[in-house]
Amino acid sequence: MEFDLADHHRLLRDTVREFAHQEIGPVAEELDRTKAFPYEIVRGLGELGLMGIPFPEEYGGGGGDSIAYALAVEELARVDSSVAITVCAHTTLGTEPIYLFGSEEQKREWLPRLCSGERLGAFGLTEPEAGSDAGNTQTRAALDAGEWVINGSKQFITNAGTDISGVVVITAVTSAGAGTRGEREISNLLVPHGTPGYEQGEPYRKMGWNASDTRPLSFSDCRVPAENLVGQRGAGLRQFLHVLDIGRIGVAAMGVGLAQGALDQALAYAKERRAFGRPISQFQTIQSKLAAMSVEVEATRLLVYKAAWLKDRERNFTLTAAQAKLKSGRLAVRAADEAVQIHGGYGYIEEYPVCRFYRDAKVLTIGEGTDEVQEMVIARALGA
Secondary structure (H helix, E strand, C coil), X not given: CCCCCCHHHHHHHHHHHHHHHHHHHHHHHHHHHHCCCCHHHHHHHHHCCCCCCCCCXXXXXXXXXXXXXXXXXXXXXXXXXXXXXXXXXXXXXXXXXXXXXXXXXXXXXXHHHHHCCCCEEEEECCECCECCCCCCCCCEEEEECCEEEEEXXXXXXXXXXXXXXXXXXXXXXXXXXXXXXXXXXXXXXXXXXXXXXXXEXXXXXXXXXXXXXXXXXXXXXXXXXXXXXXXXXXXXXXXXXXXXXXXHHHHHHHHHHHHHHHHHHHHHHHHHCEECCEEHHHCHHHHHHHHHHHHHHHHHHHHHHHHHHHHHCCCCCHHHHHHHHHHHHHHHHHHHHHHHHHHHHHHHCCCCHHHHHHHHHHHHHCCCCCXXXXXXXXXXXXXX
């Protein structure tokens, strides 16, 4: 068993770390405060080849593996979660379905632009009546004269409303008639940005991730060619469950990154802040908090890397990805809370990154499947 990163993994990690500290760190607070989408940062990530890490070079990707992707996401979230979720949603939710299930024509048309960061990809799964119960999709698509006519709505969708948004892959019921839940046929469809009948609502006012794009989508007699079907008709449920498994590795890496960033900030502050004549880092209570954070971060990081390692070896990673996602989300919340506590009153001030980390952390226990869904997935995988 080898715990050292390969040279190419270490190089990638260091490259992303340097970019995050030099390009993202200085503007993260302003982007969060003004709720401005980080176009220049996304362009820079694209130039570094970081918008398509796990996809083959023949499609414009980086030719990397899941560990490389997890390392990059972790380093981004260590500095700013808005940028990290933009990359995550684009890569594993927006681009992955096209790569895994799309036709060769769809791959040739979209992957080069997505992997370069020229265009962003999005995934339209969640609906007002289909959150944790994702199979309860109400959006419908019917074939008419060689086109899919789509009607319905999606919510909490990332990357669909920016100036560089390119395409959204949506789930829709494609069987005729109402049918019972078990009889309904769910398929995935490609809907390019700018298609008539496809509208993006106003962005949500969120607790965190303020520099990322999240908004509702609506489809009213939106027509796309029959060829925009992604993969086999009726395979949508199986497809998006697999995509969510993959996505959990990225979101779990975000949790580790945020927790590590919170620890970084807390340790630096504790060594500088003086009370009773000495740095507060010398007080046992503060040391206990820092030590506990360090232990949890390292243990969770290894769990995330294991999930990525299993995926790269084409072994079943559903259980480990769910465990990693559950563990890392809860860790991010605790680590951010402790970091704010160590900062004292300054932790409540927006100029300090831990304040932003605190707001950004909570959604990691909700998005990509709530903690309760992860527990269900884990229990089922254990045979319960």
